[in-house]
Amino acid sequence: MGAEIRIGARDDAFEVRRRVFMDEQGYENEFDAIDDDDRCLHICGYESGEVVGCARIFPETLERTLGGEGVSAPACALDDGVDPDAIYLLGRVAVLPAYRRRGFAGDLVRASEEAARGAGARVCKLHAQRYVTGLYTQLGYEPISDVDYEDEGQPHQWMAKLL
Numbered sequence: 001m002g003a004e005i006r007i008g009a010r011d012d013a014f015e016v017r018r019r020v021f022m023d024e025q026g027y028e029n030e031f032d033a034i035d036d037d038d039r040c041l042h043i044c045g046y047e048s049g050e051v052v053g054c055a056r057i058f059p060e061t062l063e064r065t066l067g068g069e070g071v072s073a074p075a076c077a078l079d080d081g082v083d084p085d086a087i088y089l090l091g092r093v094a095v096l097p098a099y100r101r102r103g104f105a106g107d108l109v110r111a112s113e114e115a116a117r118g119a120g121a122r123v124c125k126l127h128a129q130r131y132v133t134g135l136y137t138q139l140g141y142e143p144i145s146d147v148d149y150e151d152e153g154q155p156h157q158w159m160a161k162l163l
Contacts, residue, residue, distance in 0.1 A: 003045030003052055003104050005111040010035070013042040013054035013092070020094035025154075030092075033066045034058055041115050045095075045104050053095035053104045057112040060087040060125065073125045076144040078160050088121040088163075105132075109139050117163050124163055130155035 006012075014031070021027040034040050040058040044051050060073055061084050073089060090112050095104045113124055128136050130147055136159050145158035 003047055003107045005107065006044050006046065007041055007111075007115055009044035009051070009054075010042045012044045012051040013056065016044070016051060016054040016094050016096060017092055019096060021092075024097070034062055037062055037066065039119075041112070041119070043108055043112050043115060045108050045111070047099065047104075051096075052099040053093070053108050055090060055093040055108040055112045057088050057090045057116045057121075057124070059085050059119075059121075060089050061085055063089060073127070073160075074145050074158055076125075076160050078123045078144075078162055082122050086120055086122040088116040088119075088124050090116075090124050090126040093126075105135055106139060109136070113161075113163055121163050123160060125158060125160045127156045127158055130157055133157055133159065 017030050021030045035056070037058065039062050040056055043055045043057070045053045063072070079087060090109065093105055093108055116124060125144070126136065126141065133143070139161070141159035141161045143157055144160045147155050147157045149155055
């Protein structure tokens with residue numbers, strides 16, 4: 001059946017991110033100026049009216065402009081001939097523990113891609129935690145970097161996909 005998807009549910013997204021990334025995984029710096037920009041789309045999934053997960057997606061140029069504290073996405077072959085404003089970054093994909101392994105993360109990624117396409121995106125990149133790269137591979141993403149430890153010491157890998 002899938003999750004009910006809402007775009008713009010910033011407060012619910014912040015609650016999920018706080019619970020998953022900070023409380024559960026121990027990240028210290030979860031929020032940044034990108035969250036407050038109108039071009040950043042906050043996507044949440046719901047089941048029976050309860051928030052189950054979230055994601056955010058935004059133009060890569062926004063990260064460069066606002067100087068986000070994240071790691072910059074590497075260039076890749078998919079960028080060739082694509083307007084820089086049409087390259088989007090997907091991140092902060094999180095599902096609350098009670099709702100994991102039920103397809104919600106895939107629903108959130110697909111909804112994020114659709115929202116980005118609607119905003120003009122042609123390429124989507126993400127910096128996946130290493131243990132979930134299999135999910136993104138199933139959704140059509142390919143690695144574009146080696147594994148790195150630049151995000152608070154956690155192993156991550158850059159991946160990308162044409163939209």
